[in-house]
Amino acid sequence: MLVDVPKDVLQSTMEWYWPDGVDLPGYKPTTKGHPRMIREAAKLILASEQPVIYAGGGILKARAADALRELAELTGIHVVTTLMARGAFPDTHPLCLGMPGMHGNATAVTTLQKADLLIALGSRFDDRVTGKVSTFAPDAKVIHVDIDPAEQGKVRRPDVPIVGDCRLVIEALVREIRHLQAGGATQADTGAWRSRISGWRELFPYSYDASEPGEALKPQFCLEVLRDSAPHGTILVSGVGQHQMWSSQYWRFDEPYTWVNSGGLGTMGFCVPAAIGAKVGRPDRTVWAVDGDGCFQMTAQELVTASTERIPIKVAILNNSYLGMVRQWQEMFYDERYSEVYLSPDLPDYVQWAEAMGCIGIRVESPEEVQPAIDKANEVDDRPVVVEFRVDAREKVFPMVPAGQSNDDIVLPDGQSKEFLR
Amino acid sequence: MSAPSRHHILSVLVENRAGVLARVASLFARRGFNIYSLAVAPTEDERFSRITIVADVESATLEQIVKQLFKLIDVVKISELDPRTSVERELLLATVKAEPETRGQVVELVQIFEGKILAVGNNQLTVSLDGTPDKLDDFEELLRSYGIVELQRTGRVALPKLERESGRLRALKGKAS
Secondary structure: OOOOOOHHHHHOOOOOOOOOOOOOOOOOOOOOOOHHHHHHHHHHHHHOOOEEEEEOOHHHHOOOHHHHHHHHHHHOOOEEEOHHHOOOOOOOOOOEEEOOOOOOOHHHHHHHHHOOEEEEEOOOOOHHHHOOHHHOOOOOEEEEEEOOHHHOOOOOOOOEEEEOOHHHHHHHHHHHHHHHHHOOOOOOOOHHHHHHHHHHHHHOOOOOOOOOOOOOEOHHHHHHHHHHHOOOOOEEEEOOOHHHHHHHHHOOOOOOOOEEOOHHHOOOOOHHHHHHHHHHHOOOOOEEEEEEHHHHHHHHHHHHHHHHOOOOOEEEEEEOOEOHHHHHHHHHHOOOOOOOOEOOOOOOOHHHHHHHOOOEEEEEOOHHHHHHHHHHHHHOOOOOEEEEEEEOOOOOOOOEOOOOOOHHHOEOOOOOOHHHOO | OOOHHHEEEEEEEEEOOOOHHHHHHHHHHHOOOOEEEEEEEEOOOOOEEEEEEEEEOOHHHHHHHHHHHHHOOOEEEEEEEOHHHEEEEEEEEEEEEOOHHHHHHHHHHHHHOOOEEEEEOOOEEEEEEEEOHHHHHHHHHHHHOOOEEEEEEOOOEEEEOOOOHHHHOEEOOOOOO
16 A cells, blocks of 8 residues: 655645545445355365364455464364464364465475365465465365455355454354254264374474584574563564464464465565564564564664664574575586575674664574573563574475475475375 | 457446556456457446456466456456357448449448448448457458558457356456355
C-alpha cells in the first residue's frame, strides 16, 4: 500500500469529520463456509485413512490457531505448518510435523505426498510447497478452505472448495464432525498411517554434520544454541535466504505470532526493520533477528533508528560471506559456476558497524564462543545488540526439493536414505 | 478474426470513478490477453458504470480472470453473457468511397441493411448502422468492395434476454461454494 500525498495537500487546512460509514459495494467477502460443503468436508475427513492438515498463513490471519488445534486433536490428524504458518500449531505438539516444501523436513513433505486427503486451511499451494504440481500428492483428495475465491482451483482443483474465514470454517467443521459422530458415524482407522508417519519422524530429523574442533562454525549449531537460550515467548524475525530456512527448521515455535518473515515476497533486507517493528509492537518480548550477511547490508542503517529510539532488538548475523542461497543453487545446479555471490567475510566490519550505530557488537568465530555471546546479548536490555557469527560458507540447506521437480525427488542430508521414505 | 467459440462476453458492473477502467484493463494485460472489444457507459444508477468486455480466452483461464477481477474493490458484479441468451448491439460508422457511378449501389446497400446516411460528400458517404455484431460484420464486408476510407465500431454492449434470464445467465460472482 502506497499513499502518496502531494505537498500542497499537506499544507492546506480542512475541517475534520469522521465519516458516517464506509460503503464499499464491491467488498462483500464470504466469511461463513457453505453448510453443504462443510458437511461434505466432514464426511471426507471421517472417511480418510491417510489424512493430513496442510495449514497455511491464513490460520494466523484468521486467528484460527485454537480452532486448528481443536480440529487436529478431535480427529488425531497430523498438521504440517508452512513457512507462513510456523507457530500456528505448536512444534512441541505430538501431531505437529513442521514445515513442508522445498526445504521442509522429509516427514512433512512425504506425509503430504502420500496422503489420501489434504485438508488445506488458509494455504495456497505455493510452488515451494508443491514442487512440480502434476506430481504433488497424487492420490489425495483436497478440501481447500480459503477466504479468497480466486485461490480455489488456481493451482490444484479441490474436491471440496470452501470459501470462508478459516476460523469460522474450522469451528463449523469441528461442530459438524461432532454432530456426525453423535449420529453414529465413526472415523476410519488411521493407525497404520500414523505409525508410518512416526517411523519417518524417527528416521528423518533435520540434521547436519557438527564441526570438528578447529573447523568453521555451523550455522545450524548457532541457531540451536540461540533457540535453547532464548527467553520464553521470544519473537524470531528473519530475512530471506539460507538463514531464513535454517531459522524455520531449527526453531521451536510454541505459540502463534512469534515468527516474522516475508514469505513469498522474498524481500531481502526485511529482517532488521521488521524486528524493530516487532519490538515496538511487543516491547515485553525478546526479539531476535536472525539475518544473513547479504540481507543485513541492505537495511542495517535502520539500527540507527533502533538505537536512537531505544528499541533494544537483538540481531544474529550468520555471516558466511556469500549470498548463501544463490551460492547453493549455483553449486548444485549450475556446475559451481559462482557468479556475483561472493561477499567479503571481513568487510564491512560488522562489529564496528554495530558500534558506530550505537549498538553493542560481538564477533563469534568458534563454537565455544557461541553460548557466552548469546548469553551476553540476552542480558542487554537498553540498546540493540549485533552478534556476528562467522559460519561455514560451504554449508547448504537440506533437505531440498530442487525447483520444478517432484517432492518425490527430495534431496536428503548425508546419512539419510530415501529408501525408507515409503 | 478468432473462432467465435473463444469469444466470451463479460458484463462488469463497476463503481463509477476515475481509474477503474485502467485497473480492469490492466488485469487482462498482465496475463497477456487481448481485449477484443470494450464498451463503457453509465447505468441507470449513477454510482455504477457497466463495462462490457469481449475477450478471447479459454474458459478455464476466464474463470481465473473473473475471480481476479472480482477482487478489485471497484468491481461490484460480474456476469458472463452467453451470446445465445443475450441481446447484443453494436454501432458502426464508416466513410465509404461513392463515385457517382457507384453511389446508387452504396445507398441501396445502406437501405437494405436499414442503416443511415449521415453525411454526403462529392465522392464519399458517411454511413451508420446499428445491430448485432454479425450483421455489422456482413455490412462491413459488403462495403469493403466499394472502398472503405475510415471505419469505426463501438464494441458491443449486451444484456441478458428477458424470457430466459433466470435459467441461462451465468452469474459469476466469484463464489466457488
